[in-house]
Amino acid sequence: MQNSLNTRSMIFTLYGDYIRHYGNEIWIGSLIRLLEEFGHNEQAVRAAISRMNKQGWIVSRKQGNKSYYYLTPRGVRRMDEAAKRIFKLQPDEWDQTWYMFTYTIPEEKRSIRDELRKELVWSGFGLLANSFWISPNNQREQIQQMLEKYEIGDYVHYFTATYDGPNECAKLVNECWDLQATNEKYDRFIKIYSEKYVIDKTKIENGEMTDGECFVERTKLVHEYRKFLFVDPGLPQELLPDNWLGNYAASLFSDYYRTLAVPSSRFFETIYQEGNTVKKDKAYNALNHPLINEL
Structure with missing residues (x-):
């Protein structure tokens, strides 16, 4: 059985990249079916959902004999904040504060x-x-x-x-964050996903990749990329080292995401509508993610 923490983390990814834009809730049966694509079984999904409910991220409602789960206001805030950081291509300008x-x-x-x-x-x-x-x-x-x-x-x-010294801000940054370790993680991400991007783009262009396969790869892509939220503090450009790879990784992520967007959303909607009334945000489609225009 998959580790419930890993299953929980994958559910967060699905809420942030899909469910959030489809009425904010999902039937547990649809969620179980989607997680099957990644090898998570029903028991693991139900355990992870129960834990998320106890932690205040989601709440449930019953409709007939079906259980639906939707994000709490706290969960919505976290998803929105994460999305802003995930889909940001360039660091903000700094006011020296x-x-x-x-x-x-x-x-x-x-x-x-x-x-x-x-x-x-x-x-x-x-x-x-x-x-x-x-x-x-x-x-x-x-x-x-x-x-x-x-x-x-x-x-x-x-x-x-x-900060008035006596040293440069770079020294202050080095004392507070291990940017070298984060840069090494970005380097590994770039090496792995640059190759995957070229392969998958070619397959899609040649009609050799199913919608389900695109869904799996897009979800894995977002799932892996969002891990940088825990190690990259999102520093302004002025405070980043000259060899910083975060901007290149963001560009790679955006290109790969766009390539997978349409077919993966088609697959998600097929599974989602089996147990839900599709309430896709009017402003949302696969290439018009609320923040994808920043990519």
């Missing part, structure tokens, strides 16, 4: 610490000193959500600043 966040969580709330650290890393913060995190990106909204989620307003301080 640093956003700083520090906390002193009491011992009786120590269980919150690990979760808070994960949230900060996912949002792109870097650890400068013990319980002292910084980011060059505007993080006001993310911080407010964390304060409300964990009820830690009495234990944190949040402020902005400029």
